[in-house]
Amino acid sequence: MSGRINPSAAALDDGKRRWTFAELDDEAARLAQRLRAVDCRVVATLMDNSPAWVVADRAALQAGLVHVPLPVFFTPEQIGHALGAAGVDTVLTLPALAARWPQVPAIECAVAGQPLAMLRLPARPVPMAAGTAKITFTSGTTGSPKGVCLSEAAMQRVALALVQAMEPLDIRRHLCALPFAVLLENIAGVMAPLLKGATCVTLPLQSLGLSGSSSFDAERFHEVVVAQQPNSIILLPQMLRAWAGHLIQSGQRAPDSLRLVAVGGAAVGVKLIHRARALGIPAYEGYGLSEGASVQTLNLPGSDRPGAAGRALPHAQIRIAQDGEIEVAGSLFGGYLGSDAAAPAWWPSGDLGRIDDEGFLHIDGRKKHLLITAFGRNVSPEWVETALRSENAIAQAVVFGDAQPALSAVLWPLRPDASDAALQAAVDAANAALPDYARVRSWVRGRAAFSVEAGTATANGRPQRVTVLQLHADALGMTAASSIDPEFS
Structure with a gap:
């Protein structure tokens, strides 16, 4: 704990009780001692956001253990893969979730009162x-997500x-709105x-x-948010979009306590930023990669x-390679779990972008997602999808069109009662700001x-493009196994 931090100041607040920094350190030390006592080497957490999760994370660092945070929304297959791939010998979880391992005796363990x-x-x-x-598992397109190995030094930097x-x-007060198992919330x-x-x-x-x-x-x-009066929050774009939509509909505003709402995970769009x-x-x-220990760039006041x-x-x-790919350095991961290859000094992000004269990074989409239409025009689907999601009626959009004469899209409305006419109007508005070769000519509602x-x-x-195409190929008049790379994420 930093010497400038008041030990009696509130570190955690779960809405019912506050834990001081001294209490947090004491809880972490006790759990670290208990984990060492059972000869733990790799500990996984499978639980909701809570003070107990924060204690477990700090305890693992204090004990020199490897922490594997597992999202509760992972499928049983994904959880099983992560446990085996990381060599997890100890799982801290809620008693109800422990029933997934009926053959394993459950040792009672109270942490931070939970x-x-x-x-x-x-x-x-x-x-x-x-x-x-720490090993953070990316949620990829299959049951075998990749494990990203991070050092304490990289995360601390x-x-x-x-x-x-x-x-x-x-x-002074941060409201945690994303799962702690998601690296962005864990570190930032x-x-x-x-x-x-x-x-x-x-x-x-x-x-x-x-x-x-x-x-x-x-x-x-x-x-x-109104009740807790935080100074900062981290949101995904679709959460910001829904919150802004609710405020518009209800005629309300966000509380004045907010100083920063950082948004990452996918492209946000200028319209949504201004609307919010x-x-x-x-x-x-902001922008970042798990391979770079979460965050690399951020807009700030x-x-x-x-x-x-x-x-x-x-x-x-940050630098841009000759082919337009964004490369990052500083605080990189050690390598993927199960691979002998160490991370290079500069990590190729897989994203296309540019850096302007004032040093701001602009993201143009995924390198492997680039569409080439039947007329030979290169189109980043993320560019078009961001334009579509910038319209009030559309919560999510996935654009297709590789080797097709025109682009098509699968749309998910912001409100379930949105009419087809409202969605078409949103598509028309987005198209008006796009060149003709990047306009969406046909669309279907998501199934x-x-x-x-x-x-x-x-x-x-981020959309799972393979699955979305498979679900809607017939409606789009496309072949599900067209030119989609199975590693899309």
Whole structure:
């Protein structure tokens, strides 16, 4: 704990009780001792947001263990793969979730006042990058997500850079609105605020209106924000879109306590940024990779360009390769779990972009998603999708058109009662701002919500293009196995 942090200041607040920094350290030390006593090497957490999760994360670092945060929305197959791939020997989870392992005795374990079950699994050590302190699993298109190995030093550098960059904002109270198992909230929403001495509001996600990975009740969320009066929040674009839509519909504004609402995970769009700010939401877009320990660039008050992803944070370096691919350096991961290949000095992100004369990064889409129409025009689907999602009626959009004469799209409305006419008007408005070769000529309504549970989206809201195409190929008049790369994420 930093010497400038008051030990009696509130570190965690779960809406019922506050834990001081001294109490947090004591809880973490006790759990670290208990984990060492059972000869734990790799510990996984499978639980909702809570003070207990934060304690477990800190305890793993103190004990020199590898922490594997698992999202509760992962499928049983994904959880099983992660446990085996990482050589997890201990699982900390809720008693109800412990029933997934009926053959394993559950040891009662209370952490930060929350009853947990400690499960000891038969596991063999697995090779991983030297210095690995955390393994974060990306939610890919299959049941076998990739494990990204991160060192404590890399994560600390990112957290310290965020503290340094946001010092003028004097963030004192951060509302955690994303799952802690998602690296963005883990580092930017927990590690960074605690390093500064701020309070993390750690409410169960359902109480915030977030159910599963992508069902979001914006009305409930706004009520909590008003009640908790945070200075900062991290949101995914679809959460910001829904919140802004609710405020417009209800004639309300965001509370004045907010100083920064960081938005990442996918492209946001200029219209949504301006709409949010007009409603009192200080929305600022950022960019980052799990392979770079979460965040590389961020717009901030005084250093802001809506439509761009911000300037590089103090820990990060950004450059553009000859083919337009964004490459990052600084605080990189050690390597993928199960691979002998170490990360190079500059990591190829897979994203296309450019850096303008003032150092702001602009994202143009995924390198492998680039569409080439039947007329030979190169189109980034993310560019068109961002334009579509910038319209009030559309919550999510996936654009297709490789080797086709025109682009088509699958749309999911912001409100379930949105009419076809309203969606068409939104498409027309988006098309008006696009060149003719990038306009959507036909569209269909989504047959399933964009969610991890449906297999149509990742945890950060990016569409699973293969699944979406398979579900709608007949309606789009396309072949499901056309030219889609099965590794799309």
